[in-house]
Amino acid sequence: MVETPRPRWTFRRPSVIPGFGISFGYTLTCLGLIVLLPLAGLVVKASGLGLSGIWNVATDPRVASALRISFGVSAVAALVASTFGFLVAWVLTRYRFPGRKLVDAAVDLPFALPTAVAGIALASLYAPDGLLGAPLARLGIQAAYTPVGIFIAMVFIGLPFAVRTVQPLIAEIDKEIEEASATLGATRIITLTKVVLPPLIPAVLTGFALAFARGVGEYGSIIFIAGNLPYVSEIAPLLIVIKLSEFDYGGAAAIATIMLGISFLTLLAINLIQAWSRRRFGYV
Amino acid sequence: MSSRTAGHTDSPSDRPSTAIRIEAVSKTFDTAAVLHDLSLDVRAGELIGLLGPSGSGKTTLLRIIAGLDAPDRGRILFGDDDATGLAVQERAVGFVFQHYALFKHMSVADNIAYGLNARRRADRPAKAEIKRRVGDLLDLIRLSGFGDRYPSQLSGGQRQRVALARALAVEPRVLLLDEPFGALDAQVRKDLRRWLREIHDRTGQTTIFVTHDQDEALELSDRVAVLDRGRLEQVGTPDEVQENPACATVMKFLGDSVEVEAIAEGGRVLVRGRETPVVAPAGIIGPVKLYVRPWQLQLAEPESAHLSGTVRSSYRTQGRQRIEVVDTEGRVFAVEDFDGVRHPAGHPVGLRINGGHVFG
Amino acid sequence: MSEIFSPISVPMAKPAQAASEGAITRGVLIGIAVTFLALFLVLPLFAVFTQALSKGIAAFLDAFREPDAWSAIRLTLTVAAIAVPFNVVLGLAASWAIAKFEFPGKALLITLIDLPFSVSPVVSGLIYVLLFGSQGLFGTWLIDHGIQILFALPGIVLATVFVTFPFVARELIPLMQEQGTAEEEAALTLGASGLHVFRTVTLPNIRWGLLYSVLLCNARAMGEFGAVSVVSGHIRGLTNTIPLHVEILYNEYNFVAAFAVASLLAVLALITLVLKSVLEWRFAGELAHGRAH
Numbered sequence: 001m002v003e004t005p006r007p008r009w010t011f012r013r014p015s016v017i018p019g020f021g022i023s024f025g026y027t028l029t030c031l032g033l034i035v036l037l038p039l040a041g042l043v044v045k046a047s048g049l050g051l052s053g054i055w056n057v058a059t060d061p062r063v064a065s066a067l068r069i070s071f072g073v074s075a076v077a078a079l080v081a082s083t084f085g086f087l088v089a090w091v092l093t094r095y096r097f098p099g100r101k102l103v104d105a106a107v108d109l110p111f112a113l114p115t116a117v118a119g120i121a122l123a124s125l126y127a128p129d130g131l132l133g134a135p136l137a138r139l140g141i142q143a144a145y146t147p148v149g150i151f152i153a154m155v156f157i158g159l160p161f162a163v164r165t166v167q168p169l170i171a172e173i174d175k176e177i178e179e180a181s182a183t184l185g186a187t188r189i190i191t192l193t194k195v196v197l198p199p200l201i202p203a204v205l206t207g208f209a210l211a212f213a214r215g216v217g218e219y220g221s222i223i224f225i226a227g228n229l230p231y232v233s234e235i236a237p238l239l240i241v242i243k244l245s246e247f248d249y250g251g252a253a254a255i256a257t258i259m260l261g262i263s264f265l266t267l268l269a270i271n272l273i274q275a276w277s278r279r280r281f282g283y284v
Numbered sequence: 285m286s287s288r289t290a291g292h293t294d295s296p297s298d299r300p301s302t303a304i305r306i307e308a309v310s311k312t313f314d315t316a317a318v319l320h321d322l323s324l325d326v327r328a329g330e331l332i333g334l335l336g337p338s339g340s341g342k343t344t345l346l347r348i349i350a351g352l353d354a355p356d357r358g359r360i361l362f363g364d365d366d367a368t369g370l371a372v373q374e375r376a377v378g379f380v381f382q383h384y385a386l387f388k389h390m391s392v393a394d395n396i397a398y399g400l401n402a403r404r405r406a407d408r409p410a411k412a413e414i415k416r417r418v419g420d421l422l423d424l425i426r427l428s429g430f431g432d433r434y435p436s437q438l439s440g441g442q443r444q445r446v447a448l449a450r451a452l453a454v455e456p457r458v459l460l461l462d463e464p465f466g467a468l469d470a471q472v473r474k475d476l477r478r479w480l481r482e483i484h485d486r487t488g489q490t491t492i493f494v495t496h497d498q499d500e501a502l503e504l505s506d507r508v509a510v511l512d513r514g515r516l517e518q519v520g521t522p523d524e525v526q527e528n529p530a531c532a533t534v535m536k537f538l539g540d541s542v543e544v545e546a547i548a549e550g551g552r553v554l555v556r557g558r559e560t561p562v563v564a565p566a567g568i569i570g571p572v573k574l575y576v577r578p579w580q581l582q583l584a585e586p587e588s589a590h591l592s593g594t595v596r597s598s599y600r601t602q603g604r605q606r607i608e609v610v611d612t613e614g615r616v617f618a619v620e621d622f623d624g625v626r627h628p629a630g631h632p633v634g635l636r637i638n639g640g641h642v643f644g
Numbered sequence: 645m646s647e648i649f650s651p652i653s654v655p656m657a658k659p660a661q662a663a664s665e666g667a668i669t670r671g672v673l674i675g676i677a678v679t680f681l682a683l684f685l686v687l688p689l690f691a692v693f694t695q696a697l698s699k700g701i702a703a704f705l706d707a708f709r710e711p712d713a714w715s716a717i718r719l720t721l722t723v724a725a726i727a728v729p730f731n732v733v734l735g736l737a738a739s740w741a742i743a744k745f746e747f748p749g750k751a752l753l754i755t756l757i758d759l760p761f762s763v764s765p766v767v768s769g770l771i772y773v774l775l776f777g778s779q780g781l782f783g784t785w786l787i788d789h790g791i792q793i794l795f796a797l798p799g800i801v802l803a804t805v806f807v808t809f810p811f812v813a814r815e816l817i818p819l820m821q822e823q824g825t826a827e828e829e830a831a832l833t834l835g836a837s838g839l840h841v842f843r844t845v846t847l848p849n850i851r852w853g854l855l856y857s858v859l860l861c862n863a864r865a866m867g868e869f870g871a872v873s874v875v876s877g878h879i880r881g882l883t884n885t886i887p888l889h890v891e892i893l894y895n896e897y898n899f900v901a902a903f904a905v906a907s908l909l910a911v912l913a914l915i916t917l918v919l920k921s922v923l924e925w926r927f928a929g930e931l932a933h934g935r936a937h
Contacts, residue, residue: 013746017828018838024741030734031756034805038771039759041781045774084680091677095670103678105921109685111860112913112920114867115765116887117906120894121688124695124903131691132683156684176385178663179352180447182372183379184399184454188665194402198389217764220869220887224894237766241874244770249779256767263762 046257049250057254062230063239067258070236073147074215077154078162082208084155085162086200092163093170107163110156115220122153123224145227150235153222158211165207169200202277209270213263302363303328303490304349304458309358311344311514318344319355320514326458331484331491333501336511337537342494345511346460349492351375362457378451382463384443386435392446393418393431399454421449424483441472448480452489461493465500477504498538502526510534532643535575542581542617544591544637546574553642555590560637565644572642578606578620580639583627589634591617595627609633692910696903707893707904715881716889716905722797723872723885724865727804731861732854735812740846743820744828754817760809768806769874772799795877800885803871808861815857818932819850852927856920863916867909 012020046054057063092104110118126133126143136143143149173196181191219237226233236255243252304326311319318341326332334342347353349360351372359368367375387395394401396418400409409417422428425445435443444464451459464480465473481504484491495501501508502522509519510533518530529535547554548564553574562574586592593611600606607619607627617635627633665673697704707713738757742750760768775781776793786793793799827849831841847854869887876883884892886909893902924931 011747015745015825016832017744017825019842020741020745023737024745024747027734027738027741027753027757031753031809034802035756035759035809038775038806039763041774042767042771044781084677087673088677088681091674094664095674097674099678101921101925103681105917106681106685108917108920109689109913112863112916113689114863114869114887114909114913116869116890117692117867117909117913118688119869120890120902120906121691121695123894124899125688125691132687152684156688159684174383174385175663176381176383177387179372180379180381180385180450181387181398181402182663183350183352183375183377184402184450185373185376186399186402187373190402194398195387213762217767218870219764219766219873237764237870240766240770244773244874247779249774249777252770253774256764256770259764259767263764267762 042253042256042260045249045253049254053250054254054257057251058258062234063236063251063255065231066234066236066239067255069147069150069234070216070259071262073150074154074158074212077151077215078158078208078212080151081155081158081211082162082204085159085207085211086166086204088159089163089167089170093167107160110160110221115157115218116224118156118221119153119224122149122156122221126152126225144225145229146233149225149227150222150233153225154211154215154218157218157221158215161210161214162204162207165210166200166203169203173199202273205273206270209266209273213266216259216263301328302326302361303330304492305359305361306345306349307359307361309345309348309355309360311341311348311353311355313344318514319348321358322511322514322516323358324509324516324519326490326492327507328490329488330506331481331493331504333505333508334492334494334511335496335498335501335508335537337496339513340511341514342496342511343462346379346462346492346494349458350377350379350460352379376454376457378454378456378459380444380447380451380459380461380464382466384435384440384447384467386443386447386450388435390434391431392427392433392435392438393422395435395446396421396431396449396453398450417453421453424452425449439472440468441476444468444476445479448483452487457490459489459491461491463494463496465497466495473500480504502538510537512537529641529643532573532575535641535643540578540618541575542578542615544574544576544640546572546642548572548642553640555637558590560590560640562637562640562642564642568642568644574637574640574642576637576640578618580637581617581619581621582636582638583607583619583621583623584634584636586632586634588636590637591635593617593633593635595629595631595633597629598627607633609635689910689913692903692906695899696907698903699900703900704904704907707901710901712881712884713889713901713905716884716886717908719797719800719883720866720885720887723800723804724862726801727808727865728858728862730805731808731812732858734809735816735854735857738813739816739820739850740842742817743823744825754814757813758810760806765807765868765870766874768871769803772802772806772875794875795879795883797883799875800872800883803875804865804868807868807871808864811861811864812854812857815853815860815932816850819853819930820846822932823849849930852923852930853932856923856931859916859919859923863913866912 012024049057058067088107092100092107123144125131126136126149128134128137128142128144130144133143141148143152177195178191181195182188186194217237219235219241222235223238226235226238228234228238236259240252240255243249243255302325306322306324306326309319309322310317322341322345334345336342344353348355351367351370351374355368359366361367362375387398390398397414400414400417408414418431419428422431425448427442427445427449430438430442430446435446438446444467448459448461448464461480465476468476477500483489493504502525505522507519507521508525510517510525512533518525518534520528525534526538529538535541544555546560546562548568548570550569551564551566553560553562553564553572555574560574564572581591591609591611593609593615596608596610596616598605598607604620605624607621609617609619611617619635664670696707738753742753773780773794776786776799777783778787780794793802827845828841831845832838836844866885867887868885869891872885873888873891876885876888878884878888878892880892886905890902890906890909893899893905
């Protein structure tokens with residue numbers, strides 16, 4: 001009896017293409033040294049504090065207030081960004097109008113414009129005597145140095161995420177689906193709410209989550225317009241910087257850990273949404 | 285939506301009345317004309333097939349009837365009502381798309397109930413009534429018990445049946461099917477074809493369907509409308525269009541044919557001086573083209589034949605024998621004969637013409 | 645139009661397009677979207693230039709007479725000159741390993757490479773302070789050996805590399821995955837060496853994607869603020885990058901100078917956007933799909 005030799009188990013599936021060892025090894029080394037090791041340092045530092053230590057930092061009134069502002073304002077800003085982001089994505093994919101490509105390119109401005117530049121520009125626009133700040137002030141709204149300013153900066157930074165997550169999905173909608181709905185007697189509004197929108201909800205939620213996570217961590221575009229008044233317009237990332245300048249590494253690590261934890265939960269939520277939508281509709 | 289029930293008010297004495305009248309419809313996309321001045325009457329209760337090659341404008345015509353596209357010129361009448369200006373929502377048509385266009389995020393039952401649920405509250409049937417109708421339709425499409433499934437869990441054939449039920453649920457005055465079996469594989473196609481005919485016989489629903497498949501159109505339709513490059517070439521029962529094709533285009537599109545040089549004189553058609561059983565239309569005299577189907581050619585002794593040549597190839601398929609004969613000028617004639625004799629390649633043969641058509 | 649006179653040429657009440665909104669709704673929605681984008685995105689960019697030139701061209705140019713401005717520009721260019729090539733090499737290596745081979749844990753590896761995107765810039769700086777700061781894990785050891793990482797070029801480069809880490813890899817991985825391995829295998833059967841195959845087969849296939857990612861990576865490397873701000877120490881003329889220099893000028897109420905220097909970065913952003921759009925329009929098929937970062 002001839003025994004067929006069992007293929008020896010190898011880490012990678014055998015292939016004639018060379019260079020796996022060096023490319024894989026180099027990638028892992030860089031990833032380990034530049035990303036994973038430093039992040040592990042944060043975990044070590046935070047675990048040194050213990051849960052109670054982190055809790056103590058989190059419940060410090062100033063820290064708690066900064067976390068509340070960061071997460072609260074970011075949630076509202078992400079809501080606005082995903083609402084308008086959806087509208088922008090819809091208009092850009094569905095309608096043809098002069099300058100459409102220019103508008104489409106402009107959506108990525110917040111990706112390309114350095115945050116500090118955006119920050120001082122927003123601050124000057126929304127200052128009480130600024131181009132937009134003055135009319136707002138007449139309406140009784142003070143934008144600069146209040147959570148409103150933080151909100152504006154977060155919408156700015158979150159918008160591209162909201163637009164770019166739903167845009168490809170809107171482009172993929174089968175026109176026949178809408179036509180089918182119309183032949184069945186549905187008005188345009190019913191077609192939009194019952195047929196077009198529901199499959200897009202997971203993408204809208206993903207865009208919301210990305211904008212939210214980005215807003216929570218954002219620093220450069222916010223600090224100039226926020227004015228950074230403790231308990232009023234001080235955001236969590238700024239508090240990390242302040243703790244560091246006071247050489248309170250533990251405090252900084254604790255706040256960072258809390259932020260990372262919540263960001264992680266957000267990412268987890270995104271993945272769950274996508275997995276659910278794949279199971280339900282067979283696509284994301 | 286006041287006209288929703290108009291399609292069902294025909295009194296029996298009117299039948300067969302005209303359900304849909306297409307009047308001189310023209311349509312141009314960008315600069316290419318898709319429909320030229322096309323007129324067609326669809327009778328109430330009939331199953332009519334729009335047959336044509338791709339680009340013939342048949343799908344555009346269907347979409348214009350549905351209100352998904354607007355004609356540049358001409359009118360669409362539903363019964364006696366001008367529907368040309370009616371929005372698609374107000375036309376009460378049932379449209380079935382080639383790729384089903386089911387709502388993926390809705391269950392099968394919700395898909396079928398969609399049109400009823402989309403009505404204004406005043407016109408909407410009660411919940412229990414909708415549920416009953418959905419149940420009846422699920423029975424009709426033989427998918428009882430599939431109501432809670434999602435489209436992604438169904439096969440192609442099942443999806444198309446759901447699409448049909450969804451269109452029937454709104455009790456449309458006309459059912460429009462755009463290449464309904466085009467995306468399905470051969471066996472499923474055949475089953476669904478037969479089944480669609482059964483459903484039509486049971487419901488009497490006026491139905492227009494679009495296809496580029498001759499067999500499908502001829503097997504399924506009460507009448508066939510043959511379209512070519514935006515023009516209506518012929519309308520008639522499958523037998524009529526096959527026995528008396530109106531023009532060479534229809535002749536060629538409905539099946540294989542060979543062209544033979546012939547002379548017409550006094551109603552007779554001669555090939556190489558020999559008379560054929562073909563009758564030439566009145567007034568046609570001189571050299572003509574005679575179109576002959578493969579089964580209208582028969583192998584014969586050279587002395588009694590209209591044509592001659594040598595066998596190029598011969599094969600059998602499904603009880604038929606098909607022989608290709610090539611003449612001295614290199615023209616190829618396909619012959620269907622049943623003599624059961626093997627015809628080796630290179631063998632000289634004669635061909636007798638037993639029928640055919642000459643067009644004016 | 646050939647047939648102007650026709651008995652049934654009815655002026656048509658066109659049925660509303662089945663799968664779209666009416667013209668008025670469309671117009672209103674376009675109006676809202678464009679206004680919103682103009683107010684929230686374009687106006688700030690516009691403000692950078694008007695503020696920079698608000699006191700005239702001379703005041704604008706004065707901002708660049710300062711040696712500190714030039715040292716900031718030099719430092720930013722140096723940092724980008726290190727970080728971008730590093731990311732290119734890393735991106736090529738990572739995408740080669742991930743796209744051309746099958747091995748367990750691939751999805752995890754991709755997630756880990758993407759990780760820096762979901763970390764706040766400030767936290768990205770903080771983690772290096774925790775390692776290399778005077779009270780950090782390696783702090784005392786570094787001081788004993790006289791090695792300066794924090795508040796110096798190495799720290800700034802590290803923080804920049806961290807925040808730009810995924811840029812090239814995440815563009816190239818899907819691109820190379822789409823392209824598969826057939827072309828490389830064909831070239832190998834024809835007797836080409838591995839390096840030769842990479843240079844003549846793989847690289848030409850991904851060049852536009854690579855350029856695209858280098859553009860975005862460079863924009864972020866030159867513009868990074870939060871992470872660099874934490875590790876730089878803000879030493880004027882030494883460890884200030886352009887964004888940090890902008891911050892200092894702004895906080896000193898030297899607005900014209902702040903916006904003048906900022907306009908440099910704004911121009912960089914505009915160039916990046918233009919090139920990026922050109923690449924997207926011309927070479928859409930040669931870029932990775934479904935980009936939304």
